[in-house]
Amino acid sequence: MLDIQGRRIGPSHDAEGRRDFLRVGAASLLGLNLAEWFQLQAAGVAKEAKAKCVIQLWMAGGPTQTDTFDPKPEAGEDFSGPLRRPAATKVAGMRVSELLPLLAKQADKYTIIRSMTHMNNAHETAAYIMQTGTLPSAELVYPGIGAIVALKKNEAGYKGSLPPYITLTNPLGRFSEAGFLGNNYKTFAPGGDPNAKEFRVQGIVPPRGMTADRFAARRSLLKSIDTLAAGLDAGEMPAPFHAMDEFQEKAYNLILGDARKAFDLSEEKDELRNRYGRNHFGQSCLLARRLAERGVPFITINDGGWDTHKQNFDAMRRKLPILDGGFATLLEDLAQRGLLDGTIVTWYGEFGRAPRVSLEPPWFGGRHHWGNCFSAVVAGGGFQGGHVLGATDNRGENVRDRPVYPWDLTASIYQLMGIDPQGRLPHPQGCTAYVSPIASGAIASGGLLKEIL
Amino acid sequence: MARTELALLALSCAWLQLSCATRTAAVSAPAAPSRARLDVWPERVSLAGRWSKQRLMVTERQRDGTLRDVTSAARFQSKNAAVAFVEGGVVKPAADGVTTITVSTAGGRASLEARVERTQATQVSFLNYVWPALSKLGCNATACHGARAGKGGLQLSLFGAEPQADYDALTRAAGGRRIDRVTPLESLVFRKLAGATPHQGGVKLKAGTAEFEIFSAWLTQGAPYSHAQDPHIVSLAVHPPTLRMAKDQAHPLLVSAVFSDGSQQDVTADATYLSANVKVASITDGLVKAAGLGESAIVIGYMRRQAVVPITVPQVLQQPFPPLEANNRIDELVYRKLRSLGIPPSPGATDFEFLRRVRLDATGVLPTAAEVRAFLADDRPDKRGMLIERLLASDEFTDFWTLKWSDLLRIKSEYPVRIWPKAVAVYYQWVRESVAANKPYDQFVHELITSNGSNFRNGPANFVRAVPSKDPQTIGETAALLFLGARFGCARCHGHPSESWSVEDHLGLGAFFGKVNFKPTLEWKEEIVYSDPKRNLRHPSTRLMVAPKTPGGAQSIIAPDSDPRLLFAEWLTSPNNPFFTRNIVNRIWFWLLGRGIVQEPDDLRDSNPPENPELLDYLAKTLVENHYDLKSIFRLILNSRTYQRSSMPNRWNTWDEAHFSHYRAKRLSAEQLLDAVSQVTGIAEKFISRIPEPFSNWPVNSRAAQLSDGNAECSFLDMFGRPGRDTPYEEERSFELSLRQALYFLNSEQLAAKISASPLIRQLAQPGKNDGEIVDELYLATLSRFPKETEKRTLLEYLAKNRNARAQAVQDVAWAVLNAKEFLFNH
Numbered sequence A: 001m002l003d004i005q006g007r008r009i010g011p012s013h014d015a016e017g018r019r020d021f022l023r024v025g026a027a028s029l030l031g032l033n034l035a036e037w038f039q040l041q042a043a044g045v046a047k048e049a050k051a052k053c054v055i056q057l058w059m060a061g062g063p064t065q066t067d068t069f070d071p072k073p074e075a076g077e078d079f080s081g082p083l084r085r086p087a088a089t090k091v092a093g094m095r096v097s098e099l100l101p102l103l104a105k106q107a108d109k110y111t112i113i114r115s116m117t118h119m120n121n122a123h124e125t126a127a128y129i130m131q132t133g134t135l136p137s138a139e140l141v142y143p144g145i146g147a148i149v150a151l152k153k154n155e156a157g158y159k160g161s162l163p164p165y166i167t168l169t170n171p172l173g174r175f176s177e178a179g180f181l182g183n184n185y186k187t188f189a190p191g192g193d194p195n196a197k198e199f200r201v202q203g204i205v206p207p208r209g210m211t212a213d214r215f216a217a218r219r220s221l222l223k224s225i226d227t228l229a230a231g232l233d234a235g236e237m238p239a240p241f242h243a244m245d246e247f248q249e250k251a252y253n254l255i256l257g258d259a260r261k262a263f264d265l266s267e268e269k270d271e272l273r274n275r276y277g278r279n280h281f282g283q284s285c286l287l288a289r290r291l292a293e294r295g296v297p298f299i300t301i302n303d304g305g306w307d308t309h310k311q312n313f314d315a316m317r318r319k320l321p322i323l324d325g326g327f328a329t330l331l332e333d334l335a336q337r338g339l340l341d342g343t344i345v346t347w348y349g350e351f352g353r354a355p356r357v358s359l360e361p362p363w364f365g366g367r368h369h370w371g372n373c374f375s376a377v378v379a380g381g382g383f384q385g386g387h388v389l390g391a392t393d394n395r396g397e398n399v400r401d402r403p404v405y406p407w408d409l410t411a412s413i414y415q416l417m418g419i420d421p422q423g424r425l426p427h428p429q430g431c432t433a434y435v436s437p438i439a440s441g442a443i444a445s446g447g448l449l450k451e452i453l
Numbered sequence B: 001m002a003r004t005e006l007a008l009l010a011l012s013c014a015w016l017q018l019s020c021a022t023r024t025a026a027v028s029a030p031a032a033p034s035r036a037r038l039d040v041w042p043e044r045v046s047l048a049g050r051w052s053k054q055r056l057m058v059t060e061r062q063r064d065g066t067l068r069d070v071t072s073a074a075r076f077q078s079k080n081a082a083v084a085f086v087e088g089g090v091v092k093p094a095a096d097g098v099t100t101i102t103v104s105t106a107g108g109r110a111s112l113e114a115r116v117e118r119t120q121a122t123q124v125s126f127l128n129y130v131w132p133a134l135s136k137l138g139c140n141a142t143a144c145h146g147a148r149a150g151k152g153g154l155q156l157s158l159f160g161a162e163p164q165a166d167y168d169a170l171t172r173a174a175g176g177r178r179i180d181r182v183t184p185l186e187s188l189v190f191r192k193l194a195g196a197t198p199h200q201g202g203v204k205l206k207a208g209t210a211e212f213e214i215f216s217a218w219l220t221q222g223a224p225y226s227h228a229q230d231p232h233i234v235s236l237a238v239h240p241p242t243l244r245m246a247k248d249q250a251h252p253l254l255v256s257a258v259f260s261d262g263s264q265q266d267v268t269a270d271a272t273y274l275s276a277n278v279k280v281a282s283i284t285d286g287l288v289k290a291a292g293l294g295e296s297a298i299v300i301g302y303m304r305r306q307a308v309v310p311i312t313v314p315q316v317l318q319q320p321f322p323p324l325e326a327n328n329r330i331d332e333l334v335y336r337k338l339r340s341l342g343i344p345p346s347p348g349a350t351d352f353e354f355l356r357r358v359r360l361d362a363t364g365v366l367p368t369a370a371e372v373r374a375f376l377a378d379d380r381p382d383k384r385g386m387l388i389e390r391l392l393a394s395d396e397f398t399d400f401w402t403l404k405w406s407d408l409l410r411i412k413s414e415y416p417v418r419i420w421p422k423a424v425a426v427y428y429q430w431v432r433e434s435v436a437a438n439k440p441y442d443q444f445v446h447e448l449i450t451s452n453g454s455n456f457r458n459g460p461a462n463f464v465r466a467v468p469s470k471d472p473q474t475i476g477e478t479a480a481l482l483f484l485g486a487r488f489g490c491a492r493c494h495g496h497p498s499e500s501w502s503v504e505d506h507l508g509l510g511a512f513f514g515k516v517n518f519k520p521t522l523e524w525k526e527e528i529v530y531s532d533p534k535r536n537l538r539h540p541s542t543r544l545m546v547a548p549k550t551p552g553g554a555q556s557i558i559a560p561d562s563d564p565r566l567l568f569a570e571w572l573t574s575p576n577n578p579f580f581t582r583n584i585v586n587r588i589w590f591w592l593l594g595r596g597i598v599q600e601p602d603d604l605r606d607s608n609p610p611e612n613p614e615l616l617d618y619l620a621k622t623l624v625e626n627h628y629d630l631k632s633i634f635r636l637i638l639n640s641r642t643y644q645r646s647s648m649p650n651r652w653n654t655w656d657e658a659h660f661s662h663y664r665a666k667r668l669s670a671e672q673l674l675d676a677v678s679q680v681t682g683i684a685e686k687f688i689s690r691i692p693e694p695f696s697n698w699p700v701n702s703r704a705a706q707l708s709d710g711n712a713e714c715s716f717l718d719m720f721g722r723p724g725r726d727t728p729y730e731e732e733r734s735f736e737l738s739l740r741q742a743l744y745f746l747n748s749e750q751l752a753a754k755i756s757a758s759p760l761i762r763q764l765a766q767p768g769k770n771d772g773e774i775v776d777e778l779y780l781a782t783l784s785r786f787p788k789e790t791e792k793r794t795l796l797e798y799l800a801k802n803r804n805a806r807a808q809a810v811q812d813v814a815w816a817v818l819n820a821k822e823f824l825f826n827h
Helices: A015-027 A034-042 A102-103 A123-132 A147-157 A212-225 A241-255 A259-264 A270-276 A281-295 A312-336 A408-417 B002-016 B126-137 B164-171 B190-194 B208-221 B329-342 B350-364 B369-377 B384-390 B394-408 B420-435 B443-448 B460-464 B472-484 B503-511 B564-573 B576-592 B613-625 B630-638 B670-680 B715-719 B738-747 B748-758 B761-765 B771-782 B789-801 B803-819
Strands: A053-059 A110-116 A165-168 A298-303 A343-348 A374-379 A388-389 A399-403 B025-027 B039-043 B045-047 B056-060 B067-069 B077-080 B084-086 B090-093 B097-105 B110-116 B233-239 B250-252 B252-257 B264-266 B272-275 B281-284 B288-290 B296-301 B303-313 B514-522 B527-531
Touching: A015 B564, A053 A147, A053 A281, A053 A312, A102 A312, A102 B097, A110 A399, A110 A408, A123 B420, A147 A165, A147 A241, A147 A298, A147 A408, A212 B771, A212 B789, A212 B803, A241 A259, A241 B670, A241 B738, A259 A281, A270 B281, A281 A298, A281 B329, A312 A343, A343 A408, A374 A408, B002 B067, B039 B097, B039 B110, B045 B090, B045 B250, B045 B303, B045 B514, B056 B097, B067 B250, B077 B369, B084 B097, B126 B164, B126 B208, B190 B472, B233 B296, B233 B303, B252 B296, B272 B281, B281 B296, B288 B303, B329 B613, B350 B369, B350 B576, B384 B630, B420 B460, B443 B564, B443 B576, B460 B514, B460 B527, B472 B503, B472 B564, B472 B576, B576 B613, B576 B630, B613 B630, B670 B748, B670 B761, B670 B771, B670 B803, B715 B738, B738 B803, B748 B803, B761 B771, B761 B803, B771 B789, B771 B803, B789 B803
Parallel strands: A053 A298, A053 A343, A110 A388, A165 A298, B045 B110
Antiparallel strands: A110 A374, A343 A374, B025 B039, B039 B056, B056 B067, B077 B097, B084 B090, B097 B110, B233 B252, B250 B288, B252 B264, B272 B296, B281 B288, B296 B303, B514 B527
8 A cells, every 4th residue: 555655554565564664663762663562462461451441432534633632823824724722731731722621621631642644545444444453455354443342352251231342323334343253243333312302222222102011011922922943942943043032032131131221311410411511422422431331341432524624613613612521521520430540532533634724615724634644532541641642743744753553553452451462353264363463563563552551 | 177176076976985995905804703804004104214104094894884993902013123113003214124014903913014215315305304394393374484474584485385485585585594504503593493592483393303303404415495306295195085984983094195206105193184064073183083963074284285085974864764755956966965964854845934935035025915825825736836937037036136246246336445326326237137137147257357448337347346456466366256266365465275276376367357457537436447458467576477377277378469358258157167157056056045065155165075066066067058047047946845845954954054954044134134124014214325425315115125236324234234245255244143133123113113103014903904814914924824823812812902002912913023033034
């Protein structure tokens, strides 16, 4: 794969990729090279789980970095647009957008990675890279982080009655998020709006008008007429029939048990609900916290509307306060409940947006795609807070220091979750598939995020 | 290709004559009290070289003809241990000469000659000793230096696929620093292996072992690649070539490498073994254990050569095998297999089971209540055959099989990795017209492979475009997978671990598409596919032009201005290409019966033999005779009694998963299920695709099976395993069950809304309808049958009890039948 500057970043079969890897490894101040990586492995660091759960805040469309976590007012109005007064944060020297005042107060809890890069400017491909932590290959569709976490937690004996990988509230649907892991590792997406008065989680909360009595009557009615293969002994019954019965049983446990109360936001105080923000995103953040409390290992909130080619600044004035309320309250709430140490919170989209504003029609102050460099935010679960990792140049157009590739970030997340990034995934055609491509050593890497682990 | 054909032929022979080719040393045991004959394999032992060895196998032929392995109980005695001695059943050389080895068991005695030569002057080259040793020590495994990027700077080809490259890696790469020609035993490679220098992989060579001696001799002799006179491995010989065993029995295999000079070397201890079905046969260190009933195949590999040993573990029936009637040749061939395995099939399916099944399998649509009534009332004896004809000619058949081809050809708008909505529409239309016209399959494929022109105007030109990466090798790989069922993907990066496909084969295949090029037009996202004489596939390391080469065949010479795709298409669709026809008939069999004659259906290779080679060949031959008329194969299969068996196992065939003794129940596919729910409730799903623009809309009342774009948004279809059309593999379509599916059916608002809004169900609940009619009608519409007496009583009671909330009660009954396995499964 060639990036826009003609620099090769993908896995390569020849020596060039390897040199590239070594160069990048050496250039990074604290990044690990492969040898160090192995040492780390040998020391057993990778096996110890600091985090129990990931809450991923996914900003579909690609959020601008310069208007959020990497402000560049000094680059002039052609770059900063009207947002010229970034807010100082609780952490000395760290600045964020003036439209994120609440997050500024929580800055000690998160680290901003300003040097994310993958060089890809197409939504589908870039989203794939960020969601899976791998580069696309010809015939292999990789599972997303959530599916891998679900698989590994299942292997480790996840017993929760809630599904291990939950999306709030609608799946991305742009590619198979479970990849070659198959249907059973797809995400559980309840749909609907958690901010709505009657938020009904499809499948878990009974439909309108369904009473407990009627539900029970239906259940026994089904039992009495579900007669296919009923004449066979248990040992003779075809395997899929068995599986069907088992899944129905599990479903009933979920519907009738306590687990579904996780979705009942009316249990929360109004004051807290208001702080999260009475909107889809804010209430999703609150819901994510409730799911994390109940041990769901991977939750993603899919927020959209970040593809701001046109009138970017109007969109920022609309969207950033919503982001601010939900994200900042989530961090604060998790910390107050003592959950932040065991919960990773991540914030990013598929790429960033052009630092130079397109003022001409039809864009009227828009920003286009920018995979060259962009920001990601990580907090909790073993990630240190109050740091800025990496830096971009004066205009925010290129990585100046400490490149962080998507697989560096995902491998660090896996590591904190106690999942060996060098571990294997079951591959339908029997190929060798690693949890993270970093394990193959054949990919450009800035190393694990050792600075903030 | 001859290689594969021969192997197939050999397999067929093995299946027919179970005792064919057991040429053992038939030494008769001393007369009287013996109850068995003693057989020793091999007939004579011939050891050449210092590290050669030969394992012995001793079997007793019982009175009933079965073989019993008695090797472990046998005693071995060498007449002259200074020439050869026996250690743990293995003959090893001591010095050149000839001696006799005596074998004795409780049942008899036998003796055989052992000849030893070249123990003093063993010439060691990379190719004859070191290369195999690297595999044996595990150096070239994925976890070690066989990894994509090697380990610790040394990269070897995976499982030793490329010996020349490995030799270069050891002796020349890194400035040749791994070999020390002045003080050979100080060579880095030796120091690392022997543990003198730290080695992440640990100490691999221990003094006194054969491998230690091999490496030191090789280095001392100047680390040569090969000697001109060195014989090379030609094939593997396995004894016995086929095994028919009783359950829980164990039997060893003896594996020899056959060399170009005719000599053989025992490699039993060094070969790799894999059982195709571990439930039937397990294999450890060359010892086969019959773990369960049925068939398996042991795939044996040694230095890029392989052999396959079919294992049969028949069921012993207490009563004679039942007489069976055949509808056609398919049944005769299936019964032959069932008889040899002792599996009596289930009885035939009833009329209503058959109607529901064939309607779903052939057209994807559930029969309506009216259809069921009419079919059950029809008393013509050939009504099943007539129904099949009607279905094969229906528009629904066309829709359903166009959907199948759209999956495999990945018709999905998703720019840039795939095609634009306009191209999707044109491509889909072409497939649909081809299916509707029952276009001969060879022509269909020929057009796909060779088409040029605008991908907005000429549908099949999208074949080379609707792939995630339009490079020649990806297109070649896709063509081989779809039309040969050959999984070439592995060979892109490394030699196929269980097949002989090499990286060169992959390149040769890709070269047929090396001239394919694309150019844009003034129309947004339109592309012109054309053959560009200036383009060629270049070898990634040598940069030389790669000549096209058919898999396993010879290189082709292509005139610079001709399109090599034409040549490939000719070869592919030739009536003399059995792989082309076997692939498609096997797929059709899989589509209808839920399991291939070769399973997985798109994994045809020597090491994955067909369950019934005669059946596969018969279907393939029939397809050619019928001028590639695919419907003729559908017709043949659907009319067979094999297809029309009940899905309920009997007590003798419960365990059978592979031999078609009963119909394999499968969950309705995503589209079948959604369309069935829509049909039963009368509430159609609305389909739209928003990304990429322009929006695609489908007419109201479109069925899911009629969707032309894999990108159409529908959470139901995703939940129930519609393929993402990301890859061309059959298994992308999932029939798995999941918690989410159960939640959807048991408790979702979506299904509840469909049931409560259903005009059909509301109509049933109208006052005036009597309860019996309601129950009958619901059963006919969903389960395609009348309710049984007991079921009817239960439901009538339920309706009577809830007379005050009648509409709700009818909905409850509808909900219950929709959640029954009998509805959710095609059985």
